[in-house]
Amino acid sequence: MTVGRFAPSPSGRMHLGNVFTALLAWLSVRSQDGKMLLRIEDLDPDRSKRAYITALREDLCWLGLDWDEEMPLQSTRGAVYTKAFSQLDTYPCYCKRSELHDASAPHASDGTFIYAGTCRNLTDAERADKQRKPAWRVRVPEETVSFCDGVFGTQEEKLAEECGDFIVRRSDGVYAYQLAVVCDDALGGVTEVVRGSDLLGSTARQIWLYRTLGFPVPQFYHVPLLVAPDGKRLSKREKSLDMAHLREKYTPETLLGRLAHIAGLTETDAPIAARELINQFSWEKIDREMRVIPTDF
Numbered sequence: 001m002t003v004g005r006f007a008p009s010p011s012g013r014m015h016l017g018n019v020f021t022a023l024l025a026w027l028s029v030r031s032q033d034g035k036m037l038l039r040i041e042d043l044d045p046d047r048s049k050r051a052y053i054t055a056l057r058e059d060l061c062w063l064g065l066d067w068d069e070e071m072p073l074q075s076t077r078g079a080v081y082t083k084a085f086s087q088l089d090t091y092p093c094y095c096k097r098s099e100l101h102d103a104s105a106p107h108a109s110d111g112t113f114i115y116a117g118t119c120r121n122l123t124d125a126e127r128a129d130k131q132r133k134p135a136w137r138v139r140v141p142e143e144t145v146s147f148c149d150g151v152f153g154t155q156e157e158k159l160a161e162e163c164g165d166f167i168v169r170r171s172d173g174v175y176a177y178q179l180a181v182v183c184d185d186a187l188g189g190v191t192e193v194v195r196g197s198d199l200l201g202s203t204a205r206q207i208w209l210y211r212t213l214g215f216p217v218p219q220f221y222h223v224p225l226l227v228a229p230d231g232k233r234l235s236k237r238e239k240s241l242d243m244a245h246l247r248e249k250y251t252p253e254t255l256l257g258r259l260a261h262i263a264g265l266t267e268t269d270a271p272i273a274a275r276e277l278i279n280q281f282s283w284e285k286i287d288r289e290m291r292v293i294p295t296d297f
């Protein structure tokens with residue numbers, strides 16, 4: 001059976017881009033009679049707010065995007081991440097952000113630095129000398145990860161060269177998104193991951209973690225980003241496109257009608273309920289082109 005998920009972060013009110021992704025994730029699962037999970041990513045305690053968690057559930061209900069099960073909050077799953085972490089070949093990294101910057105390594109596809117390996121082979125004495133709490137990096141092999149994304153097609157990353165050893169636990173003790181997302185989706189039995197194409201660059205790393213931890217790898221679908229009429233990425237700062245404002249301006253049907261049309265699922269942007277879109281959905285209709293939203297959205 002297909003198992004999909006919504007994995008929103010409660011760091012703000014849901015935004016038009018999140019609604020677009022949630023709609024496609026939901027349609028994919030419902031069109032295959034699968035199971036939908038809600039998995040709230042409140043990993044970062046500084047950025048997650050309880051009020052946003054409540055609002056997320058309400059906004060999804062308002063849209064008519066239901067789920068069959070809610071997974072435990074990430075903030076309660078430290079033991080799961082600790083276990084996975086202990087199975088990885090990790091080492092402490094004492095580099096400061098500015099030092100990473102100075103090493104002027106090229107950027108990985110998601111904008112993070114390709115780690116130069118500065119702390120990879122420190123001796124115990126050198127580690128004892130450092131006066132700061134380390135982050136933890138996982139040692140990646142000289143390996144090429146390839147996968148076929150359901151929207152973006154064949155993708156390939158040379159892990160060591162194009163990504164480098166990456167952080168799986170931050171210096172404040174919080175486990176990194178890369179590790180948590182893999183553990184959570186694997187333990188939830190997720191078979192397909194639908195999310196924004198801003199995360200395409202993280203996927204090779206995550207697939208490598210799935211394999212290293214002995215988990216089956218799900219199918220990935222990265223959905224095109226929505227962009228403003230001037231071509232710029234929609235930002236969470238544009239309050240007029242968050243759900244508080246969208247719910248004042250639209251009904252669920254008028255909002256989904258416009259989004260379904262932008263996605264390429266329907267001929268017109270006539271109002272339509274989520275469940276009426278199920279039999280119009282097909283991944284073949286979703287290409288990788290960014291979607292420019294109309295000026296009057």
Ligand code: GLU
Nearest residue numbers: 007008009041181194195
């Ligand atoms: N929590 C992430 C977001 O809201 C999505 C992570 C994922 O789907 O893997 O953008």
